[in-house]
Amino acid sequence: MTTQAISEAQLHALADGVLPEEQRAAIDDHLRAHPDDAARVGAWREQNRQLRALFDPVLDEAVPPTLLQATSPAAANGTWQRPAMQAAAAVVLVLAGGMGGWLLRGDAGDSITTSASPLALARSAAIAHAVYTPEVRHPVEVGAEQEAHLVQWLSKRLGTKLQPPALSPLGYRLIGGRLLPGDGDGPVAQFMYEDGGGKRLTLYVAKERAGRQETAFRYTQEKELSVFYWIDGQLGYALSANLPKQELGKIAGAVYAQLEQPR
Known part of the structure; x- marks a missing residue:
């Protein structure tokens, strides 16, 4: 049969x-x-x-x-x-x-x-941000003190070279990251940052099945949660934080600029 x-x-x-x-x-x-x-x-x-x-x-x-x-x-x-x-x-x-x-x-x-859509990317990133940023003891799987191991691990699992942007000039330090399940397109990486006052933002990186060259920023907000997200080649990115649009947009611009640098 x-x-x-x-x-x-x-x-x-x-x-x-x-x-x-x-x-x-x-x-x-x-x-x-x-x-x-x-x-x-x-x-x-x-x-x-x-x-x-x-x-x-x-x-x-x-x-x-x-x-x-x-x-x-x-x-x-x-x-x-x-x-x-x-x-x-x-x-x-x-x-x-x-x-x-x-x-x-x-x-x-x-x-x-569909997991390949920009909206689905933002949706998943927003949920992951809401789930993990409130954690006090275990917000990340691997801390920033093991950054080399974290980057190597996540790069291997996603099948592409990753590098968390340096946001210290904007007042945010990397505290670590974790591996998350994706919606059918393989695992996802989440990098988490924190400022001096304890406010956190996350960068969500997912493999995109379509591999589109769509680099324009998109933005959505619900209450205090803001998300900038974009597709660049085979990777989708979403930056989430409880920040005003203009402030998060400045950070998103810095993230984008670093990701575009030759590796």
């Missing part, structure tokens, strides 16, 4: 509650036979629950008139001005963050979360 292959997209659709009912029996049989996949689906559901708790209240807020105006083309020449495009993108990202726990809609209308 031939068993139908179960795709990653179907597992995500099940976790997001959008799997077609006629596929449910086959997926349930698959999960009973593959406990690892069942555990992954359970973890994704928990991520969605946490994100709904964080972002759903955004849907009840009114969109600022200045941002609504920014979504209109410039009257003078019929083209979109750069500030308007950035503001409109911010509106889209914030609203997308509140709808269905950051579900992404494909061309066919099916809601599927």
Whole structure:
């Protein structure tokens, strides 16, 4: 008897509650036979629950008139001005963050979360930041006193050379990092930094399946948590902190500049 292959997209659709009912029996049989996949689906559901708790209240807020105006083309020449495009993108990202726990809609209308998408990258980074930065005794797996070992270990696991940016000129010291599970594209690295007052920020680095050359910064915020994120070749980056956009943007610029230096 031939068993139908179960795709990653179907597992995500099940976790997001959008799997077609006629596929449910086959997926349930698959999960009973593959406990690892069942555990992954359970973890994704928990991520969605946490994100709904964080972002759903955004849907009840009114969109600022200045941002609504920014979504209109410039009257003078019929083209979109750069500030308007950035503001409109911010509106889209914030609203997308509140709808269905950051579900992404494909061309066919099916809601599927994909690990290769920038939104999914920001989502995972925000969750990892919220989970580990409050830790007092074990915020990282390997401390900065073993930085050489940390870098070698994470580079080997991600299959690419990594180097945590030096942020001491901006008041943040590296306190260490850890290895995290990715959503189907292999492991993820998280580097954690701390300033003199104990405020922490994290740099989340993930391998991107698509390998796109998309280097422009994107930004999203919920309450006090800000995230700048971008895709550069085969790696996706997300910098998260409870900081104002302008302040975190300055740090993100410094991070980007160092990552672009020849290694």
